[in-house]
Amino acid sequence: MTSPAPKPQPALLRVQGLGFAYPQHTVFQNFDAHIGAGVTLVLGGDGAGKTTLLRLVAGDLALQAGSLQSGGLTSHAQPQAWRQTVFWIDPATSAFDALTPRQFFDQQRQRYAAFVPPDVPTWVALLAGLSLTEYLDKPLYMLSTGSKRKVWLAAAFAAGATVTLLDDPFAALDKPSIRFVLQQLALASRWTSRACVLAHYEAPEGVALAQVIDLDA
Template sequence: MASSTAEPQNPSVTDAAVAPPFVLAAHAVDFGFPGVSILRGWSQRLPPGLTLVLSDESAGKTSVLRLLAGELAPAAGRLQLNGREHGSAAYRREVFWRDPRDAWPQGMTPLAWSAALAAECPRWSGAAWQRHVEGFALQPHLEKAMFQLSTGSQRKVLLAGALASGAPLTLIDEPVAALDRASITYLRAALQDCAAPDAGRAIVVAHYDDLDGLPWQCTVALGTP
């Protein structure tokens, strides 16, 4: 969440390729908290592929993801996801989002969580889940309770679920936090696979740099005049 002491921020949006089709449309969106402006008059169409929400720490990256997820509301303007209005149940069904800082339910295991996602996500891919489990070397941990896993392993479970969800709007916060080098290498390759426009999904990643030049379709830079 944005720091209450942060200066008001305006987004600077640059596009590598903004053309139909698009997944998410923002129309003159204002968003922030009392005394803190994060987005002001933001209008943009996010295409399939990778979008980067870029900012320093405590500048609003996570809050923007929560806005896009439907957890927070804009002060003004509209957001539409494949034509579905922000705040509606239909909009939320098109989104994958889980804050990596949130506690896991008591006794939850990666296997149980993947089963729940398979029931909740219409575009869930069991094959993709297995591929990402192997890529992140999660096989020894699948039947352990999440609280028994390291922070890095919990992050890897979350990333595997996000990528396998197939959600048209997939939101990922600080993707490389607590990951080992091999997992970062795998994650970069997995994100590049998801960047193909014909995949039909927008994966929005919040981070403080460009992750060594992944093929971003759009960059939304917070805190840039």
């Protein structure tokens, strides 16, 4: 007797018939993806569309065709609720430069209901693991590129969003911080009701992946 096939994992994010083109070239045409819990890797080289896909899912770019669904939400019909379901910060943004990290985190707590409170060990460990504690009250414009990226990463891992989007999370990080981020991704790989979508050119070491979406294939 053979064992029954495992039940397919329910999708936390459904990408259906996605279409998007820049004036110079088409990036996605009738693109589908069903993303479940854990860590999904969006794999591809430069120009493959990794960042574009994340920005489309986040609502930073408008869909030209297709739909995005998470639970009972669709991105185009409920944009405000969608932005509270999907965590995304453009790593290169300067939109928060006037804030301190502490103010930025407080702002994100207002947006994401499940964001880790500031007085619990998990939050203290996140700040320590990314060497952010001493920078909490410095304006973001005074921080290095690497330190600003650590602020975005701390928020991403603390947000508790249904879908968390990470674009090249190791860029500009020191080696201890890279190791810490890998540890956090390993924890995310065991999420059962949340999805982490990671865009990178290679698989992260030591992280069990739920799925790989290869844009170069």
